[in-house]
Amino acid sequence: MPSGGWFDELLGNRSRPPAWAGCHALVVNIRLTHSGVRDSGSEGCLRRMAGKVLVVESERAARETCAEVLNGLGYNTEVAESAPRALDVLSTDQVEVVLINSGLASADDFKLVRAIKQKFPALEVVLMKAPEATDQTAQALRVGAYGCVSRPLRVNEIKHIFRQIEERQRLADDNRLLREQLKSSRGFGSLVGASEKMEHVYRLIAKVAAKRHPVLILGESGTGKEIVARAIHAQSPWHDQPFVPVDCGALTPSLIESELFGHLRGAFTGATESRQGLLATAGNGSVFLDEIAELPLELQSRLLRALQEREIRPIGSNARMRFDARVIAATNQDVAAAIKRGAFRKDLYFRLNVVSIKVAPLRERRSDIALLVHHFIDRHGGPAGRTRGVSYEAMTRLMTYDWPGNVRELENCVQRALALGAGSQIEVKDLPSSLLNPQASTAGRAELSTLRELERRAILEALEATGGDRLRAAKLLGIGKTTIYRKLKEYGVEGPSHSSGPA
Numbered sequence: 001m002p003s004g005g006w007f008d009e010l011l012g013n014r015s016r017p018p019a020w021a022g023c024h025a026l027v028v029n030i031r032l033t034h035s036g037v038r039d040s041g042s043e044g045c046l047r048r049m050a051g052k053v054l055v056v057e058s059e060r061a062a063r064e065t066c067a068e069v070l071n072g073l074g075y076n077t078e079v080a081e082s083a084p085r086a087l088d089v090l091s092t093d094q095v096e097v098v099l100i101n102s103g104l105a106s107a108d109d110f111k112l113v114r115a116i117k118q119k120f121p122a123l124e125v126v127l128m129k130a131p132e133a134t135d136q137t138a139q140a141l142r143v144g145a146y147g148c149v150s151r152p153l154r155v156n157e158i159k160h161i162f163r164q165i166e167e168r169q170r171l172a173d174d175n176r177l178l179r180e181q182l183k184s185s186r187g188f189g190s191l192v193g194a195s196e197k198m199e200h201v202y203r204l205i206a207k208v209a210a211k212r213h214p215v216l217i218l219g220e221s222g223t224g225k226e227i228v229a230r231a232i233h234a235q236s237p238w239h240d241q242p243f244v245p246v247d248c249g250a251l252t253p254s255l256i257e258s259e260l261f262g263h264l265r266g267a268f269t270g271a272t273e274s275r276q277g278l279l280a281t282a283g284n285g286s287v288f289l290d291e292i293a294e295l296p297l298e299l300q301s302r303l304l305r306a307l308q309e310r311e312i313r314p315i316g317s318n319a320r321m322r323f324d325a326r327v328i329a330a331t332n333q334d335v336a337a338a339i340k341r342g343a344f345r346k347d348l349y350f351r352l353n354v355v356s357i358k359v360a361p362l363r364e365r366r367s368d369i370a371l372l373v374h375h376f377i378d379r380h381g382g383p384a385g386r387t388r389g390v391s392y393e394a395m396t397r398l399m400t401y402d403w404p405g406n407v408r409e410l411e412n413c414v415q416r417a418l419a420l421g422a423g424s425q426i427e428v429k430d431l432p433s434s435l436l437n438p439q440a441s442t443a444g445r446a447e448l449s450t451l452r453e454l455e456r457r458a459i460l461e462a463l464e465a466t467g468g469d470r471l472r473a474a475k476l477l478g479i480g481k482t483t484i485y486r487k488l489k490e491y492g493v494e495g496p497s498h499s500s501g502p503a
Contacts, residue, residue: 050435051268069153073162090116097165098125099149110143124165128153167392185477190227192375193368197360198294203226204357209235214307216292216352217330219359226290228359232328233286236427241285244325246278249483256299256482258315261306267316282325291485292329292352294482300500304348327352341488362403362410370397371408376414376486379424389425397428398433456491459484 050099067077098116124146129136137148146165149157168178191198208215209232217225226245231244251259258268262277279287289295306312307327311320329352338344362369373390390398391414394417403409417430463473475482 040150060196066153069155069158072155073159074387090119096123096169097146097162098123098430100125100127103493113143113145114141119121125166126161128164145258180320191224192204192372193230193365194371195360195365195367197365198368200358201357204355205231206234208232208352208355210237213353213354214327214329215354216349217328217359218333218335218356219330220361220406221332222408223359223361224407225332225359226288228357229286229288229290229330233288233326236286236326238285238326242276243288244282244288245288245290247290249291250481252481254316256296257302260299261302261312262314263314264314267314271316274314276311277314279306279323279325280314284324285326287325287430289327289329291331291333293331293335293338294486297345298342300348304345306352307348307351362406366399368411369403370395372410373398373414377418380415380418381412386394391425391427394426394431396432401435456487459487459491 027435032195063079067079070077075322100112113127116123116125125140125144126146126149127136128151129140129148130151144193149159149161191201193201205228215229215232217228219225226455229245230243235238246260248256248392258271258275258277260277260279262275263271265271265274278408281287289303306323308319310323312323313320333344335344335349339346339349370390373395377390398413413432413435414426416432419424422428459473463470470484471481474481
């Protein structure tokens with residue numbers, strides 16, 4: 001085909017009629033509903049917002065036939081007898097789907113597909129193929145077409161492919177809305193969510209941020225308790241002061257007091273220089289005591305005194321120093337149960353629980369999952385311009401999974417899918433096996449021992465694997481050394497006595 005033909009005209013050169021002006025084409029302008037297409041179940045009609053269909057056909061009989069079929073599907077129909085007229089419509093109307101009535105596999109048809117996708121990338125293109133053109137579908141997909149339907153038109157086939165296209169457009173619209181919601185929710189730092197439960201969290205953050213009294217954040221592991229604490233600090237008048245996170249479960253038992261309150265040089269063996277404690281480091285800012293229930297009872301007593309008197313005394317010092325930081329604490333434990341078994345001081349609980357914020361598990365706010373998924377895609381999706389979406393099937397799996405690891409598990413899942421996936425969107429095959437067969441996982445768990453026994457067994461096996469080194473065993477299990485000591489005592493099992501750290 002000579003250069004400067006229909007391809008140039010479609011891209012802007014209107015100096016002469018295109019070579020494909022006589023080809024049979026059907027251009028469909030579908031005004032899609034946000035909720036997608038639903039089959040009414042009667043007369044084969046689709047229930048959707050009324051839309052405009054432009055039939056481009058050189059033969060009058062074919063035009064009338066196409067118009068009749070599409071009218072029967074509920075679309076208002078307009079006809080045009082030439083390709084130049086179709087170009088006018090494409091340039092001025094918001095056309096979303098192009099249905100090209102092709103003959104046998106034609107190079108001109110495929111050039112037309114390329115040209116349309118180049119100038120109007122948002123359009124979906126479908127080729128009508130003759131029954132004998134068996135290899136045309138693969139060729140059409142390679143040049144950018146959405147798919148093919150058989151000629152002559154069959155109502156069910158047209159309905160099916162339009163339904164797929166409308167679902168695809170609905171997901172694209174949803175993605176845009178999700179990203180807009182995501183932008184509007186970022187006034188609370190990295191907190192993401194628009195559910196009623198998250199809105200309640202936002203309201204509490206806004207109310208307590210300007211106050212200096214303690215806040216207790218409750219929630220399962222992985223729900224984002226530290227992010228809530230950071231949001232409180234960021235919204236406070238002292239946001240330019242330090243935010244000091246302290247993982248109470250990860251502190252070495254013999255050094256917890258020094259870490260929190262500081263020490264003077266020579267206060268104990270190995271104290272070669274004075275050191276400021278984490279509570280003092282926070283200054284006028286905020287100190288976040290994560291997993292506060294992991295603190296030993298004697299340290300709970302010292303912390304209570306510091307909160308009551310607003311003073312702290314470093315180890316080895318007789319002088320007290322002012323403690324001005326706001327305390328935000330968090331735990332994933334049942335505090336009432338911990339108090340009942342004597343593992344947590346009731347008076348410290350009352351001192352911390354001036355205001356409590358409960359962060360709901362992800363399974364109780366499933367409407368936030370899509371927002372979070374797109375947030376993590378934006379965060380981990382790679383270089384700019386590499387837009388990544390999620391297929392309908394994959395998002396369905398993500399929305400229906402229970403997420404025992406909550407937001408942290410979801411983020412890991414999205415990171416994994418982005419790392420393994422090769423396409424422009426996350427597909428079901430990119431998801432971990434736990435999401436692909438959740439019923440089997442549940443059935444398998446039902447046959448296991450109690451959680452207490454599993455926990456006990458895991459700790460003992462970790463100690464055995466590390467030769468009794470409790471610090472290494474704790475790291476292997478992903479828990480703090482204080483936790484492993486407490487668990488061994490709770491289960492009445494000391495385990496091997498060797499340890500690389502202080503006992």
